[in-house]
Amino acid sequence: MxxxxxxxxxxxxxxxxxxxxxxxxxxxxxxxxxSTNERIINYIKENHTTCVGILLTHGHYDHIxxxxxxxxHYNCTVFVSxxxxxMLDNSRLNGSLMIDGSEKVVTLGTNRKYLLDDEDEISFYGxxxxxxxxxxxxxxxxxxCYLCEKENALFTGDTLFKGSIGRxxxxxxxxxxxxxxxxxxxxxxxxxxxxxxHGDSTTLEKELxxxxxxxxxx
Numbered sequence: 523m524x525x526x527x528x529x530x531x532x533x534x535x536x537x538x539x540x541x542x543x544x545x546x547x548x549x550x551x552x553x554x555x556x557s558t559n560e561r562i563i564n565y566i567k568e569n570h571t572t573c574v575g576i577l578l579t580h581g582h583y584d585h586i587x588x589x590x591x592x593x594x595h596y597n598c599t600v601f602v603s604x605x606x607x608x609m610l611d612n613s614r615l616n617g618s619l620m621i622d623g624s625e626k627v628v629t630l631g632t633n634r635k636y637l638l639d640d641e642d643e644i645s646f647y648g649x650x651x652x653x654x655x656x657x658x659x660x661x662x663x664x665x666x667c668y669l670c671e672k673e674n675a676l677f678t679g680d681t682l683f684k685g686s687i688g689r690x691x692x693x694x695x696x697x698x699x700x701x702x703x704x705x706x707x708x709x710x711x712x713x714x715x716x717x718x719x720h721g722d723s724t725t726l727e728k729e730l731x732x733x734x735x736x737x738x739x740x
Contacts, residue, residue, distance in 0.1 A: 524673055525565060529557045530720055538585045538719040541677060543670060544570055544651060551575040551651055553668060553677045554719060555588040562588070563595050574646050577653065578602040579679025579719060580665040581609025582692070583618040593634065601644060603657065604637040606664030606694075615693045638666060658703035660696050661688035667707065669714075676714045676726065682707060684716070684724040687735045704736060 523545055529537035537556030542565060544550025550570040552562065554577075566573055573596040578585060581602060586609075589600060602610065609616040638644075640657035654669040658681040665688070668677040680688035681703065690697040712727035729736050 524675060524717065525569075526717065526723070527557070527562055527565075535559070535587075536584060537587060538582075538680075539717070539721075540588075541717055542566060542570070542573075543673065543675075547571065549574050549647060549651065551577055551646070551653075552592070553577045553717075554579055554585040554679065555592055556584045556586065557588045558591050559588075560591075563592060566596070572596065573598050574651070575644070576600045577644070577668055577677075578606070579667065579677065579681070580662040581606035581616050582662065582680070583613075583616045585679065585719060586610060586616065587618075597634070599636050600634055601636045601638055603664030603666050604639060605659065606662055607635075607637055609662070609664075609694070617692065638664075640666075644668075656706055658706060660690055660699040660703050662692075662694045663696070664694075665703075669710070674711075674713065674715055675717055676707070676710065677717045678707075679719040682716060682729065682733075682736075683718045683720060684722050684729070685733055687733075688719075700735070708736060 525542040527540040538554050540555055540562055541553040542550050546569050549572050575598050613619050638655050642655040644653045656667040658665050658667050661680045665681050667681055714726045716724045716726055
């Protein structure tokens with residue numbers, strides 16, 4: 523079961539989409555956590571036994587801002603690419619200076635963080651919750667997608683959107699890595715549902731047909 527939280531229309535706090543993945547009345551994980559309001563916390567309390575992990579697609583502030591508050595309720599591990607680890611507590615790299623002019627950072631205890639590499643597999647409760655890590659650097663050095671085959675889902679962060687892809691003009695962005703990163707996604711099952719960091723969900727099949735960055739028009 524996947525629950526989507528959209529924050530794009532929140533004028534007070536622009537944040538990325540967040541996703542809660544897990545069966546009702548069982549454990550769950552959260553993918554990206556950019557909002558500090560308590561909608562996600564309250565949802566988990568009402569529908570799940572606990573949260574066992576926060577999976578980050580990358581380290582930009584609009585994807586990580588809500589972590590500190592969330593960890594006050596759930597003592598779970600934060601998963602992030604080793605290449606984006608520095609962004610979590612660097613206000614210049616994660617964009618918090620640009621977003622609200624402050625030097626807000628997300629500082630985590632070492633016991634709460636797991637550094638990811640390409641093709642890692644994340645498993646909870648004997649595979650009840652299982653994700654494969656696909657490294658797709660270009661939006662940031664450590665951008666990753668999470669493949670959850672059980673849910674027929676691909677969580678793409680700011681790598682792939684409906685009809686578009688993430689930008690490369692922010693710190694740690696590398697336009698030269700767009701094509702090799704997207705080539706990894708082209709090889710996946712086209713029936714996968716794509717859950718992006720911003721905007722509406724889509725399917726990989728639709729993007730392969732209509733997204734210029736995936737269909738060879740770029």
